[in-house]
Amino acid sequence: MTQGVLDLIQAIDSGDSQTIDNAFNAEMATRVSVSLDNMRQNVAQNLFKEEQVVEEVQEETTEITFTAEELVELEAYMQTEEFAQLDEDSKATLMSYLNK
DSSP states (O other): OOHHHHHHHHHHHHTOHHHHHHHHHHHHHHHHHHHHHHHHHHHHHTTTOHHHHHHHHHHHOOOOOOOHHHHHHHHHHHTSHHHHTGGGSOHHHHHHHHTO
């Protein structure tokens, strides 16, 4: 367990919302930084392996097709206030959209 996780647990135990927020943000910043460093290393190692990268991307690509009715419905939904609020909603709320 990292020191950041321990700090977060201690902050949750203290009940201070500002401390919790700071500890959470610090741990997430650390994790994002580590992930970005790993991605940079991966890109640097595979920089000249273009053919292999192209093949991997093609294998991971999934084609999604929509009917004309589905496209009209999607476009109408994207113009609603509900769609505009998506990035402001909580994760639990977003999961409820998947169940609709």
